[in-house]
Amino acid sequence: MKTSNKAARTRHSLDQVSELTTNRLSVYLRCLNLLDAAGTRTVSSQALADQFHLNAAQIRKDLAYFGEFGVRGVGYYVRDLTRHLRQILGLDRRLRVAIMGAGNLGLALADYPGFRQEGFAIAALFDNLREKVGQQSRGGVPIHDIHDLRKVARREGISIAVIAVPAESAQHVLDLVVASGIKAVLNFSPGTLEIPPGVKLKSVDLTVSLESLSFYLARGDVDGV
């Protein structure tokens, strides 16, 4: 009974974890990596907040969702917390990623150093242009024929697809990805997509980032900053 209550509570709190929280966990993980590289062994939520311009109360609240990681009077052990965060984010197994589209964006993403650092393996690029198939990215990611997606995805154990094709092909490519059994998709294509049930799609809208800068520039005019 106690166990099932605990399981229910864990599931309940996981359901409440918003994308904003997981984004913050990613940021904490990045900060901890820097601390570890600098030889820091323990850190308090306040010191973490001060050093990286974060919010100490928010850090404590976010981590409390997942258990008690802090030690009174010490703070957090950097390596322990890193390991816990990597587990929570599912990074303790090396996820394999395919990139759909070997244009400039796809090739840039295939060799993006941040992915590899955090333990993602970019295993394959896919394109439909005959002159690209059989080539590879500068970093050595092979470009496959998109018609071989299902076969290659199974062989390579791909669990995440990144869509980096022009907007007019995005829906077709998403349908191919889903048909191949991949359940998690990161989409860089602007415009809306029909997402089949059981698939988690996250869109990166680069325009939103520019508009946030535009807002600050417009506000700067008012405030004389």
Place this chain on the structure above:
Amino acid sequence: MKTSNKAARTRHSLDQVSELTTNRLSVYLRCLNLLDAAGTRTVSSQALADQFHLNAAQIRKDLAYFGEFGVRGVGYYVRDLTRHLRQILGLDRRLRVAIMGAGNLGLALADYPGFRQEGFAIAALFDNLREKVGQQSRGGVPIHDIHDLRKVARREGISIAVIAVPAESAQHVLDLVVASGIKAVLNFSPGTLEIPPGVKLKSVDLTVSLESLSFYLARGDVDGV
């Protein structure tokens, strides 16, 4: 007295507007563009929420920061609200953008269709490789020598720079950007940067998006999704 109170209140509420709010305003704008393209003239917050999987109360709250745009019994006039949102986000003047780095990522960003659609003009690419300078992106954005940044930025009226260079050059390039008088920077380089005062820098960490998918995949194992 009334006017100065109102000005103070406006400035106060602008200060409180978080990046999350401006990101949501960008999303609303994108939805309104789709409605307008489909010939829809008015929309209620509830219909907007239902159609695009948003939160009606949040929409009303976000828009209320900036004034009363809704009409009782009608909802929002799509074109009026679009115009207001574009003003709030500073998109009513065409901001000119420079991209630092004409590698795969820089070239992909230079021709990214979403930027142009929302009224940003990608005016220039910069690189330090002799074989790239004088060339242009597929979409026709010219590649300049990074040594000419200050001159070209002034001539072209650049107000936003996008950093798309390898991590090891990012700080140096940011310093050049700031020295050229550009005050808003969108950074795609992983790693930390020293940001001079008076400069607004927004970093796009593509790894965070992948980690959020990783979290959902890890959770899927638990729930059997």
